Amino acid sequence: MGHIIIIGSGQIGSRHLQSLAKIDRETMVSVFDPSINSLNLARERYNEMPHNNLVKSVLYSQNLDDLRNDVDVAVVATNADVRLQVLEKLLSRVGVRYLILEKVVFQSVDDFKDVLDLLKKNKTKAWINFSRRMMPFYKGIKNSIDSNEKVYIHLEEGDLGLIQSSIHFLDLLLFFTKEKQLFLDGSGIDGHVQKSKREGHVELTGLLRGKTEKCSEITVIDYPGSNASDVIHVFGKNIRFMFSETLSKAYIAKANNSWEWEEESFSVSYQSDLTHQAIEQALDTGKCELPSLEDSFLLHEAFLNMINDHLERITGKRHTKCPIT
Secondary structure, X not given: OEEXXXXXXXXXXXXXXXXXXXXXXXXXXXXXXXXXXXXXXXXXXXXXOOOOOOEEEEEEEOOHHHOOOOEEEEEEOOOHHHHHHHHHHHHHHOOEEEEEEOOOOOOOHHHHHHXXXXXXXXXXXXXXXXXXXXXXXXXXXXXXXOOOOOOEEEEXXXXXXXXXXXXXHHHHHHHHHOOOOEEEEOOOEOOOOXXXXXXXXXXXXXXXXXXXXXXXXXXXXXXXXXXXXXXXXEEOOOEEEEEEXXXXXXXXXXXXXXXXXXXXXXXXXXXXXXXXXXXXXXXXXXXXXXXXXXXXXXXXXXXXXXHHHHHHHXXXXXXXXXXXX
């Protein structure tokens, strides 16, 4: 019987747990969070799901020390500032075959490197939950674009947070182009720092640019003080997409159709529809549609360094830890 655990059962962690109610094999589930409120939220959301006889037990605990058995898959949905310590404690207690980690994964490049070494030592494979890579709509875009051609992504949105939103689409550009490295330009980011919804963390607004080694490009614009819906453009050589995740509406134009726009409805998959699929892939094949921790290192390195450089310009202080979640 498999053993799957979730560490961090807040908003996103509870959705991971809901997805486990759809797992296709016999499984024990353990959920850990120091907050009783987060555990209660997870329990309530799990109980909303149809009963699955294959899930033999669900344990809820505030203390990771209660973990006794080796783990097939651990989903770590804590804040980034404690993720390194959580992984160190987890891997010192039990064996773990596979990890799925929320993003931004860590607050420093050094933490990232430490975990890569730790996972190699423990023979544990890890992926990052850039879940759009698993969604049919985005897989369709990827399949319609030649990986050798230049791809352009342009995203505009209102006051959602440049840090929170941009990392997903930076990864998407690498997904579309099958590349791993992205060069970022933060010169267009606004010269002030916003407080994040989570205490001790920050957010940014303004304009962020990125370019790959093969010259594909991305622009992300976050307008402060606006609640305008997102507008996303993806341009390839022979096809163009214009869509909004918020409105669940897309327009597609193709060169072989005289670039006439055609309307199409689509939906962004819920996390509760995805996690069990990623876990089943990992358990069945040792592979996953999500990007590996190793493959995402260069993106995270560029992203963290860009934010730290921007904060240093504003505050005059060097940041060794990037205060983001």
